[in-house]
Amino acid sequence: MRTRHMPNVDINPASAVARHARFNPDATAVVYAGGDLTYADLNDKAARFATVLTQNGVAQEDRVAFLGMNSTSFLVTMLAAFRLGAIFVPVNFRLAPPETLAVLEQSGASVLVCEEGHRALVDGLVKPAVLEALFLVDDDSEVPASSSAARWTSWSSAIASASPTAEVSTRTEDDVAILMFTSGTTGRSKGVTLTHGNIWWNSLNVELMVDSRIGDTTHAAAPLFHVGALNSFVLRALVRGNRVVVRRAFDPAQTLDDYTHYQVNSTFAVPAMFIAMQRLPEFDAADLSTLRAVVVAGAPVPPSVITDWAKRGVMLQQAWGLTETAPFATHLPVDWTLTKTGSAGIPMPYTEVRVVDVVTGEPVATGERGEVIVRGPNVTSGYWKNDEATGAAFDADGWFHSGDIGFLDDDSCLYIVDRLKDMIISGGENVYPAEVERALADLEGLNDVAVIGVPDEQWGEIVVALGSVQPGADITLETVREHAANKVARYKLPSRFLIVDAVPRNASGKLDKTNIRRLAGETDERG
Structure with a gap:
């Protein structure tokens, strides 16, 4: 019998956006207060900035950083990097200057795109030796830029003067897509390497567990520099050709109004965001009928929050994971929202989850507490240029040790009860x-x-x-x-x-x- 060779399949999100720009160019990709973008607009802007990056020496596997709040420029920078096969580095805009400097230096980013609100922070840093080009976003009415920004190149002028790149780099499972930095237990930041395969397999896991559909509208108010917001629905929405409503930051009243005005179908948020919205006087009257794929994670969810939203017909679906799992390892099916309140759910379809003894590493009995470990194609291969941290996090069989303490019930539902490390x-x-x-x-x-x-x-x-x-x-x-x-x-x-x-x-x-x-x-x- 003849064996057929299966070619490596291109799973680059930038390729999907380019496809939508070709076949459905006028569809709205991003709704944003600083200017909406169709798929043709988004693809063209990313293709032009990819040319700019190339002119500044960026090639495959080079790092391109973004420092700013949620915006279309965040997405354009990411897609431009993807087009070249470069690695995107979203920088947490809440970091203090020494922390920001550490991320830029450890990532080895050669280009930084920055918003005006964070320019002064960067200007005050000792410039990392590898950071060769600084671009200031100056075409966003939500964050007007200074007219006298020494050292900085105008983002809009650079894009306007560049011709769009015609090709998109083919990216397959093992190619690194994103570096997301997370603090270690000692406070030293670690760069989690997320490959295109990690992103793709997480998307497939979510696809099989969460009722989101082609034509949906996704809402993004949680910070996109977090993998939860970026990789739960936003990247998936762009790959599918759906609409994303992007807000620079979370505002309870605005978010609740957005759910109604834009007939939002899916969103990711942390518990505090849902708590803030349900405390609004207008919560009881808001039309939430279109919300059906609502994932909550990032912190324990008070049972009262689950029941209060359920009374409004919205089932908050709890999930658990980390940056290292891209992000979801477990998810609580919507039908179990009320019967398994407090659980982080069952393992994702293509992800293995175990609870093991913290000393022996052997699986513990049902109901017994131990460390939660994860294995699967959505799990990072390790930390950027940090073999010591990678070796400490993974065992010989490829299981990632989360540091969280939990237990599994008779239905294989995971409950997180404590943390092995003292993270808050x-x-x-x-x-x-x-x-x-x-x-x-x-x-x-x-x-x-x-x-x-x-x-x-x-x-x-x-x-x-x-x-x-x-x-x-x-x-x-x-x-x-x-x-x-x-x-x-x-x-x-x-x-x-x-x-x-x-x-x-x-x-x-x-x-x-x-x-x-x-x-x-x-x-x-x-x-």
Whole structure:
């Protein structure tokens, strides 16, 4: 019998956008306050900027970074990089200057596209040696650009003067598409390498689990620099030729109005966003009848939130995953929304999920707690130029160790109950205590400090600092926040500061987090 060779299939999202631009050019691709784009517009602008990137030396596997809020320029930059086979680096716009610099240096990005709101931050950095070209977005009415921006090239002028690239680079499963940086437990950022295959297999998983359809409208208000917002629906929508409503940031009233006005069908959000919307006076009267594919993840979901939205006919579908799983490893089917409230769902069709003993690595019994591990084609192959971190995260059989503690019930539904590491998830953002503790370590008058997460109904968790202070020192919450503000992002700053006689430590000098959490519940707030 003759064996046929199966060729590598092009799964580049930029190829799909180019196809839609050819066969359905006038269809709306992006609704955006700074200017809507049809598929012909989106493809043309990405093709022209791809030429600009080529003129600046960008080739396959080079890194192209974007620093700014949700916008059409974010999508254009990403698609332009994809067209060339380059790697897109979305930078978290909430990072402090040292954190931003670390991402640019570690990624080795040679080009940065930036919005005016973040230009001053970049101008204040010691320019990374590899960063050769700086483009300032200056054609977006939502973020007007300065007319005197030294060092910066006009984005609009560069695009207008370039001819569109005719070809789109073929990208297959193993080609890296995106570098997304996430902090390690020590606070050192790690670049998660997401291949085109990771993105494609996640899309297929979601396709088989979530009722989204051709012709749908997707809403994107969660930050696109997060894989949850970008790879849940936005990239899939563009590959399918659907419409995406992009908002620069989340505003509860605007988002609720968008759901009705644009007849939104699918969206991704963190619990705090749904909580904010349901607290609006207009929530009970809003027409939410078109919402059918609504995924919530990034933090624990209070059961009351699930039931309140269900009363409005909207089933919030809980999911679990990480940047490393691109992002979803599990999903709770809509029919189980109310019967399995609190569960993160069952494994995705092409993803394996196990719960194992944290010491032996062997699978534990149903209902028994252990570390959640994941394996599948949606899982990253490792961290960018960081063999040590990659080796620590993966075992010999290719299982990715998430660091989350959970258990599986009799129906293979996953419940996340704790974290092996001490990461805090506040409003969908990851906060690592060691990072904040280091930022506060040199605060004058502060003897010792520990940072923990405390459950919060709105944000999932809030950051709480406990400190012992020198006699006569006047340290308040405001003092703590001001001191750390220029070292870490604002969402990492403590929301509460508690004064204690001594911060609990064990015999080896390590922070005793069990006693610290107990102490946090017994101590009055300061500041």
